[in-house]
Amino acid sequence: MKNVLFVISLVSSSFAYGQKKKPARAIPPPPIVQKEIAEPPQSLSIQDDSKKCFVYVSEVAKDSVVVVTENLLEYFPSGRNARIITTTYQYDSKLKKQSNGSGEMLAQTQQLQFIEGKYTIEKGTLTVIPDKKDKFDTRRFKVVYKPDTQTVINLKDEQNHLYKKGKCIEPMISL
Template identity: 45%
Template sequence: MKQLIMITALLMCFVGSAQKKKPRKVIPPPPVKEVLEPPKIQELTVKDDSKKCFSFKMEEKKDSLVYVNETLLEYGWNSDLARMVITTYDYDPIKKKEAKEAGYDLVQTETMQFIDGVFKIEKRTFTFTPDKLDRFKAQLFKITYKPKAKEIEFLIDENNNKLQPGECLQPMVMMSM
């Protein structure tokens, strides 16, 4: 029995040492991909027409005060929505001049009225329809285009007032103490 165990152990040693171990496969690292730069987009020469604003300012002098009425028409920032902002204020030109010479601005009270609505452009007519038709009436504007371009040069309202392209209102934040 002893001999049998010895022969088996010897065979195992020879068999175990006679087997050739397979070398581990070395997986090569993935090839380095060239990083392609995104194609350069040419700067657009056309100005951003996402929001369009037209304004008209009327000053009227009565007695010693100057009454100012500014109308701002904004449209095109979201589908067919539009807004008309009417700002009214008055000031004394003499006091304003004195304040300017003294180096400070004259504080004046402004009244702003926001009228939300929708707009529609058909041919050479711009129609502003307010949301509250019971309080405000719809207004029609004649459109004057720039020659040889599709840009609007100015709008003319029903009272022959010329609304020129202007600055849109910046968002306002009112903080109270």
């Protein structure tokens, strides 16, 4: 009887080792769903933080002498700093025509005035408040925006002079 039980256990164990296990059925991964990326709201879009420059040039002729005044307004949207640079120079129109015809250059003396300060933009008005309030007046400019966007086209000051977008002054390095 012992032998019979031994043979039965031996046969059953050999059958168990000889069988192949069926592999577990692999579950396919879920399908990839493309999520729609929503556009950022207009107010949260990235703005250009480089400095903005606006120029107004006036020329007044007195006899043959022309007096030129250039006003440059630059402000930095990333901060609150603003600067108004007024350049004044004069030249003789007759001499300038002669020098242009002969290829000579006419040397001019320029007077520069820098007005440093802070600015605020409220309700379509850009206000420049100078650091030295006792020497300079506060200047206000009406901001003219491009239709349907918030990009600035130009500015108008209190005397209704039109300040157009212009090139900013780059620092000069002399050796």
